Amino acid sequence: GAVVSQHPSWVICKSGTSVKIECRSLDFQATTMFWYRQFPKQSLMLMATSNEGSKATYEQGVEKDKFLINHASLTLSTLTVTSAHPEDSSFYICSVPARSSYEQYFGPGTRLTVT
Amino acid sequence: DAKTTQPPSMDCAEGRAANLPCNHSTISGNEYVYWYRQIHSQGPQYIIHGLKNNETNEMASLIITEDRKSSTLILPHATLRDTAVYYCIVRVGTNAGKSTFGDGTTLTVKP
Numbered sequence: 078g079a080v081v082s083q084h085p086s087w088v089i090c091k092s093g094t095s096v097k098i099e100c101r102s103l104d105f106q107a108t109t110m111f112w113y114r115q116f117p118k119q120s121l122m123l124m125a126t127s128n129e130g131s132k133a134t135y136e137q138g139v140e141k142d143k144f145l146i147n148h149a150s151l152t153l154s155t156l157t158v159t160s161a162h163p164e165d166s167s168f169y170i171c172s173v174p175a176r177s178s179y180e181q182y183f184g185p186g187t188r189l190t191v192t
Numbered sequence: 193d194a195k196t197t198q199p200p201s202m203d204c205a206e207g208r209a210a211n212l213p214c215n216h217s218t219i220s221g222n223e224y225v226y227w228y229r230q231i232h233s234q235g236p237q238y239i240i241h242g243l244k245n246n247e248t249n250e251m252a253s254l255i256i257t258e259d260r261k262s263s264t265l266i267l268p269h270a271t272l273r274d275t276a277v278y279y280c281i282v283r284v285g286t287n288a289g290k291s292t293f294g295d296g297t298t299l300t301v302k303p
Contacts, residue, residue: 183235
């Protein structure tokens with residue numbers, strides 16, 4: 078069964094609004110989760126590392142004030158795209174590292190379309 | 193994390209073995225080779241990983257050259273459902289999750 082879930086699976090929003098995407102670890106607690114973004118026909122790009130109980134770590138070039146990450150519990154991380162614009166339309170994927178630290182489990186992804 | 197190079201696309205006949213190569217000539221001694229695949233519009237799926245020995249699981253086999261500068265993922269009997277983008281990633285084993293994805297190889301399995 079699924080190890081990581083994301084909600085919603087797809088969302089359409091108007092330009093200027095904010096959208097929250099949830100990532101849940103279903104089978105185990107995770108002090109760290111990762112958020113990726115994937116544009117059409119491109120590879121995954123790491124956006125940020127979500128840390129339970131502390132601030133997220135953002136990759137270079139990712140606006141932390143625009144992509145708000147909250148790791149409120151050991152099973153839930155949320156990504157909020159604030160003041161969304163059409164160029165934010167993308168496939169957002171979260172991942173959870175396995176206890177063994179060798180594998181990582183990816184969520185099914187959330188497709189965001191900003192009109 | 194070391195950079196990897198993969199062919200952009202490959203075809204394979206259904207039922208035949210699919211051999212996907214990956215070059216990682218700058219791999220460090222403590223970096224593992226991981227393979228993931230992504231079926232269209234889904235999250236990536238872990239396939240296999242290895243350090244220096246060849247590995248096999250229920251999905252695939254991983255062959256790593258002795259100098260560790262390249263590897264090959266083998267799907268022994270490809271099916272249509274194996275059509276996906278395959279990503280080869282090298283990273284330190286303890287740095288779980290923080291993976292740098294290259295462009296991958298689009299494998300198309302044909303009937």
